[in-house]
Amino acid sequence: MNHVSDTKARILNTARELFHGRSYADVGVKEICEFAKVQKGSFYHFFTSKQDLAMAVIDDMADDWANGFVAEAFDKKLQPLERFDYLIDAAYYWQKAAKDLEGRMPGCLFGNLALEVSTRDEVLRAKLNAVFHKASSQFHESLDEAVDLGHIAPLDTETTAQAMLAYLEGVILLAKTRNDPEVVRTLGPAIKTLRIDKTIEK
Amino acid sequence: MNHVSDTKARILNTARELFHGRSYADVGVKEICEFAKVQKGSFYHFFTSKQDLAMAVIDDMADDWANGFVAEAFDKKLQPLERFDYLIDAAYYWQKAAKDLEGRMPGCLFGNLALEVSTRDEVLRAKLNAVFHKASSQFHESLDEAVDLGHIAPLDTETTAQAMLAYLEGVILLAKTRNDPEVVRTLGPAIKTLRIDKTIEK
DNA sequence: TGAATACTTGACCGACCGGTCGACTCATCG
DNA sequence: CGATGAGTCGACCGGTCGGTCAAGTATTCA
DSSP states (O other): OOOSOOHHHHHHHHHHHHHHHSOTTTSOHHHHHHHHTOOHHHHHHHOSSHHHHHHHHHHHHHHHHHHTHHHHHTOTTSOHHHHHHHHHHHHHHHHHHHHHHHSSOOOOHHHHHHHHHTTTOHHHHHHHHHHHHHHHHHHHHHHHHHHHTTSSOOOOHHHHHHHHHHHHHHHHHHHHHHTOTHHHHHHGGGGGGOOOOOOOOO | OOOSOOHHHHHHHHHHHHHHHSOTTTSOHHHHHHHHTOOHHHHHHHOSSHHHHHHHHHHHHHHHHHHTHHHHHTOTTSOHHHHHHHHHHHHHHHHHHHHHHHSSOOOOHHHHHHHHHTTTOHHHHHHHHHHHHHHHHHHHHHHHHHHHTTSSOOOOHHHHHHHHHHHHHHHHHHHHHHTOTHHHHHHGGGGGGOOOOOOOOO
8 A cells, every 4th residue: 555655754753763772852853853854844834843843743653562572571460570670681682772873872762762751741741640550550561560470578569669760760870871781770670679668557 | 258159159059940840951041140130141150051050959959968058867865766757757747848839849969960960971871970979988887886886787888878878768758759758757757667687608 | 551351232143943824735525 | 433642843033143244433654
């Protein structure tokens, strides 16, 4: 068939790469259009604004994640705690591949965007927050499972899941600042040592 | 005396606040000049470029930190592990105060800048990396002390120190994305549960 | 007093920003 | 065939960007 134009997809993919590799503010609509081989007018035919594009990029990437290596990592066939190792590994190899290719570690698109835009764009902030929430609930599930199976001592699985996500983002932040994916591999595995105990109520 | 102009200091302080509250790219030289009540020309009398200003802002803030609440947190009079609680507390109150004042959680200036600029400005990246390195060596010292005093079981103090810093940055990232300082308080204390064991060599 | 130096002023520069718009192509369908 | 509408094109808009500069003022020191 191929009768449906792939223009929108080209814009989306180009924007994702550029936003990830640099930053939201640093990448202009014009540049995106050039790389995507699209004219300005076509761009604004598909997206109402740069912010609108960013929303689409986040959705797009979140989908790819959910169906991609996150789905693999949180595969029910893996032992719950092994999933975290898988996740760290995947993050490491991805960052390493990107660095080998472009010379710089791009870090996590969501983390990058979150710190860059969340003080000035409430809509994007909320969307990124939702992405993080969804991610942490995956962690949550696995922790619950690990507790049920007796692989780890009982704890506040929901809060610990958030802590683990925070740690992962922090590790990637540090690795990016050092421009060295190895940091992910050395610090990453400690994610499983994080523990927040249930607060005993009444 | 007061014969020495405070223009440079005004620029520095204004830039710090604006960069911290928004972002590097989002704040222009013109805007900084307006808030600081300084003319463009004067700005470029003291700083050769916006990047040069950013370097000065980072130095400035790192100094304030080192002599401010970081110095307090890592006061030798405190028990080594208590210092981490102090640090988390300080981070929480600071972020909360900022949010109450401006409505938005600014997060960590260094973390913000690191993710924003480190893929496109090698000089700034290196400087931010140095700041993180210095911070993690403070953590390192305290961990060594805690091990020596038998407060915690022996571990790889240097790597664990890095992990703790990563966690702190990650927690602040998540809190900023949720625009809720309470996240710092709920997740923060788990920093002490992070452990990276010494790898047994030979 | 006069010269040197530190600082300030604000107009100005070219480049670029996100976004608009009217003209155009072209596949689809009646 | 003629009509419709999605998609494409690229010139153009006002505004802002980081940065420059010639001219002026204030301070210091001889």
